[in-house]
Amino acid sequence: MDKKYTILIIDDKTENLHYLNTILKEEDFLIRATSDATFAINSSKLNPPDLILLDIKMPNLDGFEVCKIIQEDEKLKEIPIIFISALDDTQNKVKALNMGGVDYITKPFEKEEVIARVKTQLKIFEGKNTISKLLELQDFFLKKIIHEMNTPLSIISLNIDNLESTLGYKEQFEAIKASSKSLSSIYNDLYYLIKKEKKTTEEKNINLVRFLSSRVAFFDEMANIKNIDIALDINEEFEVFMDVYELERVVDNTISNAIKYSFENSTIEITLDKEDENFFLFIKDEGIEIADINAVFQAYYQQKDKNIGLGLGLSIVKEICDKNDIKIEVSSQNNNTIFKYIFPQNRIIKGEVKI
Structure with a gap:
């Protein structure tokens, strides 16, 4: 020491x-x-x-x-x-x-015992202080990244839209838009991690048909790069009562991961349905299977030999679902992966939903 x-x-x-x-x-x-x-x-x-x-x-x-x-x-x-x-x-x-x-x-x-125990606790105390300082630095670093990402992302989106309206459709524009959307999703995850302790939860009734349609449209360019079709299937219409931003992080991270791990020329199925008394959303993709379902929700987890993303998205999904009592079921076999989100009864607004 x-x-x-x-x-x-x-x-x-x-x-x-x-x-x-x-x-x-x-x-x-x-x-x-x-x-x-x-x-x-x-x-x-x-x-x-x-x-x-x-x-x-x-x-x-x-x-x-x-x-x-x-x-x-x-x-x-x-x-x-x-x-x-x-x-x-x-x-x-x-x-x-x-x-x-x-x-x-x-x-x-006993002299030796006293000295050994004191030194051990001081080492633990020193380690906790080091971790605390590292977390402070991490917090500062994430805030800096968020600040530096926001303006360039806005400029890219604005200018690519202007170029497309002037020059017409070009495949290169789609690639730029897809990359911008991918960065935007990462930005929103980092923003959530920084702001989650201070952010006031604003829960309201969310029309899931309209909400999911908007998220599918958001990821359209990313899916098109791999010629992936995103199919929205509404077997049961219902609304859910929760914070829009939190629901967006759950859905966006699941769709984003589905696109990343899907094979080219495949289909991602997004379904709203009801089974017995359970209202649920499931997202199914055709692609690389999850090697370890038990580890997939851990922060910074990345599948072996598949260095894709930061490994933060699904840990955020798990945190939000736990907070809102949303049950998650995951299966991954025969090149099909399904994420199923079962909403608690107290968050469901039943009956016909007007779009």
Whole structure:
């Protein structure tokens, strides 16, 4: 450990403070030791330690009460707490860990054990801090990508439409539009990941026939590049009550994946139907089978030897479906893959749907 860590020891026994202070200083830790729990809490708020060794049986405030106060403080709650006590019963150990303690050392202290446990928890703490910093950098990076992608995508779409209206249909324009739509789908996934915690969910009745027709039209150029026909089959008309943007991420990612993995000159079938009392949407493609159905919804999962996409789309689909209680069934065999989304009854608006 390159950093010089500060350890706060709270114990009402002077001999324990002296012993722990001595053995930990030998390991080049900075030590703050006190028998006054209230003073320890107040000083920590001004100058937080990296780890706390906390006795359980103390006058005025016992260790459990001190731990509770620390856990409720936004500035201190991440500090690892190792309980130290002469109480060696299971009940106290379980309570200490349930209170938020990361470890439990019983008295009388063994020097090697104390040092090993302290170093282990500091390494874990250091790892958590590293992960936290990496997540902050990832968040910044994604926000930067989103910002940089938005304007070029808008310019490409606007100019290709202008060129097509001037020069007429050209196959190259279709390829550019398809690539633009693919980037747009990636952009929307990244936008969802960044904004999902802050975005207010706006649920409303969604006419699925109109909605699916608009998504099929959106992916038309991408499908045409591989000469794929997208067939929309409405066996049962119904509306669903949910956030439009979330439904769009589910449908768009499923259609986008279907196009990517479909064979050329094939058909993608999108069907609305009802079976017993279950209203569902299923999307079927003819193409490369899914090698591992259990892993397909994991973030960053990519099929072996098929380096396609970022591996984020289906993890977003799973997250949204779980949030909305939408059941997902996936089958993939004989070059046919089906994603079936079964909507819960409380999200279905039944009856004839007017288009």
